[in-house]
Structure formats: C-alpha cells, structure tokens
Amino acid sequence: MKQRGQAVADKILDTAERLFYAQGYSNTGINQVIEEADIAKASLYKHFETKEDILLAYVQRTHELWFTRLQATVSKVEDPKEKLLAIFDHHIERQKVRGFGGCPFIKANDEAGTSDPRVLAEIQQAKLHSKKFIRALVVKSGHKKVLSDQELTEMIFVALEGAIALASVFKQPGEIQAAKKIIQKLI
Template sequence: MKQRGQVVIDKILDTAEHLFYTQGYSNTGINQIIDEADIAKASLYKHFETKTDLLVAYVQRTHERWFSRLENSVTKVEDPQKKLLAIFDYHIERQEIRQFGGCPFIKVNDEAGTDDPRVLAQIRLMKQHSKEFIKGLVADSGHKKELTDEELTETIYTMLEGAIVTASVFKSASPIQSAKHIIQKLI
C-alpha cells in the first residue's frame, strides 16, 4: 500500500503529466495543477518547491515509465533484427495513444530546456538512454554491416526522432512506418 505522501505525489505528477503534455508547460499554472489534482497548495509545495522541480520530476517519471514500456515491448520479440523494428512499432503505438502529439521530452525541451540546466540534463539523459538502448540492439542484431554499428545506431535514432516529429505534424503514423521500412532494408 502506498504511503499518503506518495499518493499525493502521484496525483500531482499524474495531473502535471496530462497538462504539460496536452497544453504545454508554459500554459500550465501551478494553481491549475492544484485545482485539477484536488490537493492543497501546501501539499504541492511540500513535495515540489518550484514549478521547475515539478517539471524535472515529471520528465524523470515519464522517462522511467516510457522506457519500461519500451523494454517490455521489445523483449517480447525474439528475432534480434526484429527487435530493432519493434522500436518503431512501439513509437507508433505511443503516438496513436497520444493522438500524434509528439515526443513529450522534445516538447519540454522546446519550452523549458534552456530555463534551468536540470531540465535539459534530464532530457539529455533520457535521449542518451534511448540511443544506448538502440546501440545495444544494433550490436546484437547481426545486421548486414552496410553501416558500422555506430552509423546504424545514429541512423535509427535520428530517423526515429525525425519521424516522430513529422508524425506529430501530419497526425499520421506514416512517417514512422516509412522510417521503419528504410531501416528494415539496412538490417
């Protein structure tokens, strides 16, 4: 059973996650979070001294949850090359769930990545973690070696990032599916 403090933290973070993603960090006020989480102002400030502290916690928790789901999705696939393609399928699924709203980390970076070095540091950690995950899958894939492991890792990572942004613009999975198809030819 969760401690009362953790229940409050989860309510705050759940509310912040929804609001930061759907309407943006800058457009979300502390009072709106307090109202929608149905908590006392003192409760929010007990756990998060500033809005930026809340943003950093949101990025950390979102990353932990996002990455856990990614790992679970990829580990279900047995073929090492298809694990690389499963990354694209996972991103398609996440974008469909989020109605092609884009990457939550890029959104935060666009709004607050330069306001506080802790925010940018957390986003960089998340993106680096993602790239390292891809790198491990590439190393284990037995790909055609038309590209080095480093080149293929960078190609997959960059294509995926660009495809997610493009999918959010066109509100379609097609860019991510196209990137997957191209990578399939390289592996």
C-alpha cells in the same frame, strides 16, 4: 500500499503530466495543477518547491515509464533484427495513445530546456538512454553491415526522432512506418 505522501505526489505528477503534454508547460499554471489534482496548495509545496521541480520530476518519471514500456515491447520479440523494428512499432503505438502529440521530452525541452539546467540534463539523459538502447540492439542484431554499428545506431536514432516529430505534424504514423521500412532494408 502507497504511503499517503507518495500518493499525493503521484496525483500531482499525473495531473502535471496530462497538462504539460496537452497544453504545454508554459501554459500550465500551478493553480491549475492544484485545482485539477484536487489538492491543497500546501500539499503541492510540501512535495515540490517550484513549478520547475514539478517539471523535472515529470521528465524523470516519463523517462522511467518510457524505458520500461520500450523494454517490455522489445523483450516480447525473439529475432534480434525484429527487435530493432519493434522500436518503431512501439513508438507508433505510443503516438496513437498520445494523439500524435509528439515526444514529451522534445516538448519539455522546447519550453524549459534552457531555463533550468536540471531539466535539460534529464532530457539529454533520456535521449542518450534511447541511443544506448538502440546501440545494444544493433550490436546484437547481426545486421547486414551496410553501415557500421555506430552508423546504423545513428541512422535509427535520427530516423526515429525525425519520424516522431513528423508524425506529430501530420497526426498519423506514416513517417514512422516509412522510417521503419528504410531501416528494415539496412538490417
């Protein structure tokens, strides 16, 4: 059972996650978080000194959950090449869940990545973690070697990032599916 303090912190982060993603960090006020989390102002400040601290915790938690979900999806696939393609399927499903709202890290970066170096560092860490994960799968994939391992890693990473951004613009998975088909030809 969660301790009471952690349950309150989670309630704050759950609310902040929903609000920051849906309406943006800048458009979300502390009072709105307090009201929608149904907590006392003192409870919020007991866990987070500033709004930026809430954002940092949100980005950190989103990173942990993102990676756990991605690993779970990829681990269900046996074939090493198909593991690479499963990354695209995972992101299609995540974008469907998020209403094609785009990448939460990019959204946070757009609004707060330059105002707090801790937030920028955490976002960069999440993106580097993604690239490192892709790289490990590329190395094990037995791909056609049309590209080097490093080049294929970069291609997958950039194609995926761009496709997620475009999926948020067009509100559908077509670009992610197209990127997957291109990568499929390279592996």
